[in-house]
Amino acid sequence: MDTNSIKELLAIIEEKKEIIEIEYSKGDEKIRITRQLVKAAEPSTEKFQKKGLAEEQTLPQKTEQDVHSLTINSPFVGTFYSAPSPSDKPFVEIGDIVKKGQTIGIVEAMKLMNEIEADADGKIVQVLKKDGEAVEFGEPIFIIEPQG
Numbered sequence: 838m839d840t841n842s843i844k845e846l847l848a849i850i851e852e853k854k855e856i857i858e859i860e861y862s863k864g865d866e867k868i869r870i871t872r873q874l875v876k877a878a879e880p881s882t883e884k885f886q887k888k889g890l891a892e893e894q895t896l897p898q899k900t901e902q903d904v905h906s907l908t909i910n911s912p913f914v915g916t917f918y919s920a921p922s923p924s925d926k927p928f929v930e931i932g933d934i935v936k937k938g939q940t941i942g943i944v945e946a947m948k949l950m951n952e953i954e955a956d957a958d959g960k961i962v963q964v965l966k967k968d969g970e971a972v973e974f975g976e977p978i979f980i981i982e983p984q985g
Contacts, residue, residue, distance in 0.1 A: 915946035
């Protein structure tokens, strides 16, 4: 199977968010692409039972900054890159002001470079992943404090 066919399948699954799996076969060649859905856990400070042992789950209290922040998550499983190339400076750094739609990072998935864009105008308050670090679908990468 040629890379153009694979790129077309990736484009279809990326465009159609309701598709979570796509399979293509031609002769004895077969490819299946599956989107991994990740559910965020609900924060809790209540006790819970696990394998008969009581444990207390303690989470930090939300600060005012947390309440007014926006998380930018990875759209793919892949490798996060903070700059267009190793010799370039990062797209953004903590404290930078960004505009909605501005490229703030890249996730490489199956040799395709996918730009991560800011979802809103705001200030970068945290970069949660390091350059070259693996990311999962839906995993937080940036935290932005929306402005305007």
